[in-house]
Amino acid sequence: QSSMSYERYTAELTNCIIAFLSPILPTEEEYRIKEATRRQLERLAAKVSPGAKLLAFGSMANGFALRNSDMDLCCLINRSGDQEVHPSASELVEMLSKVIREETDFNVLALPKARIPIIKISRGSTSELPYEISCDIGFENRLALENTRLLLSYAMVDPPRLRTLVLFLKVWTKRRKLNSPYTGTLSSYGYTLLVLFYLTHVKRPAVLPNLQRIPPTRPLAPEEVELNGHNIYFYDDMATLRKDWQSQNTENVAELLIDFFRYFAKEHPYSREVISLKTETGMFGKDAIMWNAELCIEDPFQHGYNVSRTVTKDGLYTIRGEFIRATRILQNRNQRVSAQLAELCE
Ligand code: GTP
Ligand code: MG
Known part of the structure; x- marks a missing residue:
């Protein structure tokens, strides 16, 4: 089992994740x-x-x-x-x-x-x-309707990979008790933004384009660009985009998940950077507008608004500990993939 090639291992883990999710999707x-x-x-x-x-x-x-x-x-x-x-x-x-x-x-x-x-x-x-x-x-709450539409549009760009990753992380964060903004951790919306940031700005080649930075192909009405002083523009011509945008990234869900955990366990500069999907690089320095929370995720539309303001120091410590734990479990290839998933979500 441990000599199994990485490709075979991740293909099997991907299938196992899909099978794991299928009975818990809404009917x-x-x-x-x-x-x-x-x-x-x-x-x-x-x-x-x-x-x-x-x-x-x-x-x-x-x-x-x-x-x-x-x-x-x-x-x-x-x-x-x-x-x-x-x-x-x-x-x-x-x-x-x-x-x-x-x-x-x-x-x-x-x-x-x-x-x-x-x-x-x-x-x-x-x-x-x-x-x-x-x-x-x-x-x-019109901004919530707009960010819902943004997430839906991303879901339509690369449905199998993005959707599977987000859904799996939702189950995992709920089972590991990392999804309770009222007690110091992060909302589902926050985790979804982490996945979008990772697929758009961390992973190379990128899995997703930055919809907020693709220029419009038609004239826009003022209400499509601005809402209560917020810039709510994003590229939403999905029919055209699906023809024009093909990701060069061919990694499967398991490879992406393993690397997502690794990135947020070891690499992300939590203390220095604010995650911000709409920017060119996906991040800007915390000193820019006096961001001082533990984890900083700027809302895609609400400038200066920290979606992860609920995350306390202890909460972030727990979340990072869980990213490290997940990385370790997925490295232990003496276990069957189904046992790995079970341990991951226990
Ligand atoms: P589940 O309820 O766990 O299935 O996840 P969800 O996708 O419904 O996410 P969640 O309940 O965390 O948030 C629901 C919606 O509320 C999001 O899609 C956003 O539109 C909005 N929302 C949640 N938190 C925030 C926030 O901090 N800022 C803003 N602007 N909107 C938020
Ligand atoms: Mg909800």
Whole structure:
């Protein structure tokens, strides 16, 4: 076994990763039930504010969902109406949560006073509906809709490799308890940005192009370029891109995963650099605008905003320790690949 060639080993590990993920991907039925729930909630939102829309963002909309992942919904208010004053996000939270309580059997938690006012709703699974629903509704969070669209576009450039890597890392970070922003580690969104950074800016030849730096091929409307003072442009003509952009990189998922762990275990200059997808090199020095967090990942659209601000010193120590552990496990080739994956995610 240990004499197996590296190519054969990584090919086998790749197949094993794909087989490992397949039973934990969402089913068609799960998507249907979630979409029906979204429509039901949208009807209630329209009662509160005529013309309101509820749009999915996050993993249910960006192609990186696992089975039973939470639903992220964003409520957009119709501002073209003749109403002079529009309710604030806090008022909308109060009004919509009341209607959802009255007209559905969801558990409802309203957080009108939070920094970002949201409604959290949930429902356990029943014998008729064997799906738990857990959903956050936010208001007017258009940047989240745009970054969801960016992630979805990347997912379409190199679907098999990017998607498999992100999904595997999501499972791994959840099983190893590295995915809890509230207790000092990183969100799924943050890990997804790490993978995009690695595939676009670290790996050579690059697996992905930098969509934020490909010039547009058509004139753009102002609202395609700017949102609330943020530059939200990225190249989104996927039909053309899939014809024009062929990565010279032929590494398989396992090779990329092993090197991803190695890079973030040993090589990444955590203390010096800010990761920033939109830049030419993917990084800039921390001193540039006084970044001083342990781990710095600039949001692709929100200039100066650290997506990894939740990561504490201890949190980063734990995460890096896990990258080192993962590197070690994948180096031990006396084990079968299935046993390696099991140990990795135990
Ligand atoms: P799972 O819920 O674990 O399946 O992952 P997810 O892909 O839904 O990611 P997550 O729940 O971490 O984030 C959901 C969405 O919220 C992301 O796709 C972003 O659109 C948005 N989001 C999350 N965290 C941030 C943040 O720190 N900054 C900004 N701007 N958006 C964020
Ligand atoms: Mg989510």
